[in-house]
């Protein structure tokens with residue numbers, strides 16, 4: 127066998143780029159099951175390449191190609207949200223997000239998270255509906271929202287948060303966006319989750335929608351109907367939680383450079399974790415599921 131191709135520069139570059147891409151992909155996957163799928167898929171692709179290049183087996187090669195095609199289609203359906211997000215990031219040139227570099231200036235301080243959990247606790251006691259997005263370096267931009275809201279740019283405080291969600295005030299509808307220690311805007315309309323089988327209302331779906339798109343973004347939700355406090359992270363909802371539990375989770379989130387703590391805590395806490403995809407406890411069970419597109423609100427309908 128001639129191994130001359132091994133020292134061929136284009137071939138070495140090919141291997142280098144393919145390995146870099148593989149490492150990047152594996153480093154971005156944080157779920158074991160997804161990792162297995164990716165590993166299996168890459169094995170099939172490598173097998174197809176090997177058989178095509180080195181074996182003179184046309185029928186086997188065609189069969190493996192067909193298998194790779196079917197698997198690619200299945201994965202495209204399974205990961206449509208992630209693939210869409212990948213293309214959005216590539217299209218908007220946000221490579222830092224893709225490479226997982228958090229923006230350090232958006233690290234919230236310990237006092238910010240305690241103001242936030244204190245406000246959430248009071249809102250919950252008073253059954254005031256609220257939705258607070260805490261961006262800890264996920265590079266959220268106005269174009270990521272359905273409506274970017276009204277600019278505020280003020281230091282986070284319990285009083286200001288309570289004021290923003292007070293009944294009958296112009297900005298109480300929609301979400302408050304916090305970046306680092308500052309309230310950036312209020313009245314923000316978030317994209318809804320694509321988890322259409324959920325029976326949650328739009329406030330909770332909005333929290334899931336933004337957190338399933340952005341890793342380092344979490345959402346605190348207070349239900350107006352039940353006063354239940356929830357924390358959304360990476361497309362999962364942990365509820366019901368107390369304000370002190372919220373504070374603990376926020377602190378753990380702050381101390382984690384990858385922002386994966388809450389998911390880890392949730393999965394080990396079967397009593398509290400409530401993933402929408404699992405369709406568990408739901409205080410909106412009586413509400414008909416209207417489907418995603420029909421339930422996306424516009425600003426006018428929320429006022």
Ligand SMILES: Nc1ncnc2c1ncn2[C@@H]1O[C@H](COP(=O)(O)OP(=O)(O)OP(=O)(O)O)[C@@H](O)[C@H]1O
Pocket residue numbers: 255256257298299300301314315316317318326327328329330331332348349350351352410423428
């Ligand atoms: N896409 C969105 N982005 C931001 N806020 C939203 C969005 N959709 C709905 N909301 C907020 O949620 C309110 C409606 O909540 P809805 O009852 O539909 O949801 P919910 O999840 O059942 O919440 P709750 O338990 O508080 O009733 C709206 O008045 C608005 O303030």
